[in-house]
Amino acid sequence: MKRVLLSFSILLGTAYSFAQVVVSGVSPASVQGNYNYGVQANCGAWPGETDDGSWNVLSNIDFNVAGAFVQEEAILVEDGSTGTNAQGNPISQEGCNALINNTDMNPNNDLTGKIAVIYRNTCSFAQKVQNAQDAGAIAAIIVNREDDYQLGMLGDAANFPDVHIPAVFLSSVDGAIIVNSIEAGEHPVIFIGNKLGAFTNDAGAVKGEFMVSPYGGAHALLYDGFTPGIQVYNYGSADQDVTVTATINGPAGYNWSDVVGPITILSGDTLSIFEGNTETFAAWNLGIGNYTAGDYTLSYDIAISGGGGTDDFPFDNSYSSEFKIQSDVISLSRLDGTNMPVVNSYPMNSATTDYKSCMMFQEPNSSSLAVHGMYFVPHADTSAYDMTGTEILLYAYQWDDTWTDLNDPNFTFDPTTQDGFQNLNLITYGSHYPGSNNETDQVAFAAFDTPFILQDNVRYLFCLGTTNAPDIAFGYDNAIDYGANYSILAQPISPVITNGDTYAAGWSSSSATSIALKTFDAGSLSVEEANAFAATAFPNPANTDVTIMINAQGKGTVVVTDLAGKVVMTSAANFANGQSTLNISEFESGMYIFNLTMENGYSAQFNVVKK
Numbered sequence: 001m002k003r004v005l006l007s008f009s010i011l012l013g014t015a016y017s018f019a020q021v022v023v024s025g026v027s028p029a030s031v032q033g034n035y036n037y038g039v040q041a042n043c044g045a046w047p048g049e050t051d052d053g054s055w056n057v058l059s060n061i062d063f064n065v066a067g068a069f070v071q072e073e074a075i076l077v078e079d080g081s082t083g084t085n086a087q088g089n090p091i092s093q094e095g096c097n098a099l100i101n102n103t104d105m106n107p108n109n110d111l112t113g114k115i116a117v118i119y120r121n122t123c124s125f126a127q128k129v130q131n132a133q134d135a136g137a138i139a140a141i142i143v144n145r146e147d148d149y150q151l152g153m154l155g156d157a158a159n160f161p162d163v164h165i166p167a168v169f170l171s172s173v174d175g176a177i178i179v180n181s182i183e184a185g186e187h188p189v190i191f192i193g194n195k196l197g198a199f200t201n202d203a204g205a206v207k208g209e210f211m212v213s214p215y216g217g218a219h220a221l222l223y224d225g226f227t228p229g230i231q232v233y234n235y236g237s238a239d240q241d242v243t244v245t246a247t248i249n250g251p252a253g254y255n256w257s258d259v260v261g262p263i264t265i266l267s268g269d270t271l272s273i274f275e276g277n278t279e280t281f282a283a284w285n286l287g288i289g290n291y292t293a294g295d296y297t298l299s300y301d302i303a304i305s306g307g308g309g310t311d312d313f314p315f316d317n318s319y320s321s322e323f324k325i326q327s328d329v330i331s332l333s334r335l336d337g338t339n340m341p342v343v344n345s346y347p348m349n350s351a352t353t354d355y356k357s358c359m360m361f362q363e364p365n366s367s368s369l370a371v372h373g374m375y376f377v378p379h380a381d382t383s384a385y386d387m388t389g390t391e392i393l394l395y396a397y398q399w400d401d402t403w404t405d406l407n408d409p410n411f412t413f414d415p416t417t418q419d420g421f422q423n424l425n426l427i428t429y430g431s432h433y434p435g436s437n438n439e440t441d442q443v444a445f446a447a448f449d450t451p452f453i454l455q456d457n458v459r460y461l462f463c464l465g466t467t468n469a470p471d472i473a474f475g476y477d478n479a480i481d482y483g484a485n486y487s488i489l490a491q492p493i494s495p496v497i498t499n500g501d502t503y504a505a506g507w508s509s510s511s512a513t514s515i516a517l518k519t520f521d522a523g524s525l526s527v528e529e530a531n532a533f534a535a536t537a538f539p540n541p542a543n544t545d546v547t548i549m550i551n552a553q554g555k556g557t558v559v560v561t562d563l564a565g566k567v568v569m570t571s572a573a574n575f576a577n578g579q580s581t582l583n584i585s586e587f588e589s590g591m592y593i594f595n596l597t598m599e600n601g602y603s604a605q606f607n608v609v610k611k
Contacts, residue, residue, distance in 0.1 A: 020196040020235060021047055021063045022206065023141075023168050024315055026071060026189040031181050032315045034207045038169035040125075041152030045166060054155030055126075060164035061193075069193020070139045070166070074115045076182050077101060077132060086381070087145050087172070089119045096123035099135040112136030115190055117178060120144050126156035126163055133165045139192050140167040143175030147345025147478050148507065168192060173344055173478055195235040195313065196268055202236035203265065203304045204316030208483030208510050210300055211274070213323040216480050217331030217339065217516055221368045223291055225284040228258070229274035229488065230300050230319075234265040236312070241265075241305035244273060246281045251294025258282045262305055274488055288365060291325045298323070321480060329375065331516040332359050332494060333477030338565050338593070340443045341514035343475030346379035347507045349498060355469035356395070356497035357476075358461050358506075359515050366454035368522055371396065373430060373447035375516040376464050377475030382437040385471040392466055394430035394446050399423070399459040405490035406504060421495070421502040424461060427452055435540040438609045441475070442563060442591045445518065445606055453522045461495065462515060469498075475514040476507070483510040518605075537594065541609035544585040548596065550578050556598040558582060560608075563591060584610055 025031030044051030046063050061068055079097040084090055095118040101111045116132035120142055132140045142153065149171045155163065170178075181188040195202060210230035215223070228246040243261035248254075258281045265271050273279045302317040303309070311317060324335045334342040349355070374394050380387040400423040403411040411420035432446035454460070466472040482493045486509040494511040496503045506513070536549050548558070553575055560569040568587065573580040573596070584592075587610040596604045 020066075020233065021194050022191065022316070023170070024191045024313075025178070026191050026315055028181065028186045028188065030184075030186065031177055031188045031190070033319070034316050035170055035174045036149045036207060038149045038151045038153065040167055041154050043155060054157050056157065056161065056164045057166055058164075061166055063166070063194045066194055066196040067198045069191060069195070069198055070115065071189065071191045071193070072113060072115050072138060074117050074141060074178055074182060074188050074190045075101065075109055075111055076117045076179065077111070077135070078109060079131070085119070085121050085145075086383070087119075087121075091122070093117075094119045094121045094123065095128045095131050097131070099131050101135050110136070113138055115192070116140045117175070117182065118142050120169075124156055124160075125153040125167065126160040129165060129167045130160045130163050133163060137165060139165050141175070141178065141190065142167060142169050143179065144169060144172050146347060147171045147173045147476070148347055149174070166192060171345075171478070191313075191315075195233075197237045198235065199312035200236055200238050201240065201304055201311055202313045203232060203234050203240050203242050203302055203311060204313065205230055205232055205300065205302060205319060206316070207319065208481045210319055210321075211484050211488065212298060212321040212480055212482060213296070214485065215330060215332060216323050216334040216477060216512060217329055217341070218291075218323060218325045219330050219369065219519060220289065220291055220293055220325050220327045221521070222288065222330075222363050222365050223325055224288050224365075225286060225291070227275040227283040228281045228298065228300070229484065231484070232265070232271040232273065232302055234267055234269055234271075237267055239264060239266050242271060243303045243305070244271075245299075245301045245303075247299045247301070248284055248296055249299070250296040251292050254292060254296075256284055293326050295322065295324050297321070323480075329516040329518055330361065330369075331514070332480070332482070332512040333475075333514040333516070334480060335516070336565075338561065339516070341375055341377065341475070341516040342477045342479070343377045343441070343514045345476045345478045346441075346473040347476060347511075348470050348473040352469040352498045354465075354467050354497075354499050355472075356463040356465040357474040357513050357515070358463035358495045358497065359513050360399070360459065360461055360492045360495060361454075361517070362457065362459040362491075363454075364457050366458075367456045369519045370451055370453040370522040371448065371462075372451045372518045372520055373445060374462065374464070375443055375445050375518060377441060377443055377514050378432075378434060378439060379473040379475060380437070380440050380471055382440050386437060387434050387440060387472060388436050389433050390466070390468050390472055392432045392434070392444075392446070392464060392472070394432070394448060395461075395463040395465060396427045396429065396448060396452070397424040397461040397463070398427055399461045400425055401459075406492065407490050411504075419502055420504060421497070427460075435609050438541070438589075438591055439607070442607070443593070447518075451520075462517060463497065464515065477512045477514050478510075480512040481510040482512060483508075486510070537606055537608050541611045542584060543611045545581050545583050546608055547579055547581045548573065548575075548594070550575060550596070550604065552578060552598060554599055556580075556596055559595045559597075560584075561593050561595070563593070568592065584608070
């Protein structure tokens with residue numbers, strides 16, 4: 001994690017030297033596009049790196065030099081070891097022993113002249129790369145065990161003085177894309193290197209340098225669109241006339257589009273299409289309440305006119321991002337078909353004991369909504385830790401610091417801590433205690449002790465907290481990259497608090513925590529009435545009967561779905577003394593989502609685990 005903030009100039013100015021050095025999938029289509037990556041630490045072969053003598057990469061290739069690259073098929077390493085590691089991957093593909101790829105045992109996995117793909121774990125990075133190099137590989141891709149790529153891979157020249165091939169470090173999610181292609185027999189080809197001048201006609205963009213919707217799960221009562229924007233590079237040796245199209249496709253055939261260009265970009269130059277610049281897209285602003293509920297896709301497409309309109313490296317010309325508009329929750333992450341937060345990663349910090357994963361919220365018209373609780377996804381390695389009964393706390397803070405954005409000097413007004421989180425005033429809180437290990441990686445809901453109505457233009461911080469880190473982590477959606485939003489708008493996205501230290505950039509400036517705020521219409525339901533619907537169930541886990549408890553009387557309907565959204569029960573419920581009992585003995589073991597709706601229209605949702 002980084003406490004130091006990215007600035008506008010880092011993204012759109014000096015970062016060009018970094019953006020021109022890419023790791024990109026060339027073929028097949030399943031791997032195409034740029035990947036975020038880490039590099040060999042202090043080897044001098046990458047932009048911004050200084051050589052400390054721990055690696056000898058410069059004897060082979062220097063990616064500071066325009067046009068220096070490798071492009072070849074990626075192949076999984078194999079050293080003949082047995083067993084699987086904690087992530088379920090073959091230990092033999094960690095590459096800690098002499099590789100057997102080029103032997104008769106693996107006639108189709110010859111690494112000679114290829115790019116080695118290696119899982120992280122067990123031995124040093126230098127040893128892995130040395131073994132791959134000894135087997136003939138010209139570069140190495142090391143796949144992390146977590147969804148994080150921001151790691152400098154340390155060298156070990158004392159023990160491995162002959163390592164000279166380049167290596168890059170990918171997240172577990174991006175690495176899986178390449179591994180899946182390898183295992184499918186698609187022979188994926190990967191480009192690693194400096195694109196500047198490598199091809200004659202080549203314009204493109206980089207993941208994380210285009211604007212996305214400010215919410216993956218936007219609320220129709222407060223959503224007011226956004227202005228698309230993207231940073232475009234002319235990597236090619238020829239000047240290019242570039243046209244960039246932003247498109248938003250929505251429900252019922254809805255389509256919005258705007259075009260910038262054609263504009264001439266000189267070789268090696270950039271085009272910054274962002275609000276406030278000379279070139280900008282029109283704002284996608286239909287007015288609050290005028291956005292149809294449903295699924296939307298934002299797309300950017302880059303086309304060139306030079307060279308007969310043919311891009312020599314078209315694999316970074318198109319990008320897309322998904323979001324949903326509905327009237328139930330507010331979420332940075334995407335939402336699934338039941339409006340629950342999408343999760344595909346669980347970042348963890350082994351040095352952390354006290355950990356909060358947060359999302360910032362601030363909107364000009366938010367007083368139309370009140371917040372009842374939070375959906376979230378807890379995670380634990382249940383082979384090593386029993387999460388049953390672990391306390392997970394929910395916090396809703398009013399963030400009363402005086403700064404307006406992250407470039408405001410008031411953000412770091414404390415000269416000792418350089419900390420802009422000085423005035424977090426707790427509004428309300430809640431708690432959740434997992435009933436069993438079956439809740440790991442599953443959506444859970446917890447209500448705040450006191451629901452509250454949001455205020456217009458007030459900054460809030462909603463957090464999940466645990467004192468059992470690093471055993472407990474929380475879910476994130478890495479398919480939405482908020483990197484450009486963070487830099488251009490200069491507002492926190494998913495801050496993180498660990499051991500009392502605050503990080504406005506979170507795990508990375510692009511982080512999207514999978515927290516979904518459960519809301520209700522502030523004009524139709526009082527907070528006291530909403531509080532009555534902090535529904536609970538006991539016992540949980542349950543084997544036969546489960547009793548639902550609410551602070552209300554009367555008739556209602558309970559719809560139970562499995563985690564795939566399939567309805568497994570619909571039952572009438574009559575609440576006497578605030579309790580009603582259902583029999584779930586016919587359910588298969590697992591977690592189920594209970595949706596309760598009373599005759600007066602009030603509703604609640606909670607999870608029950610069937611033993």
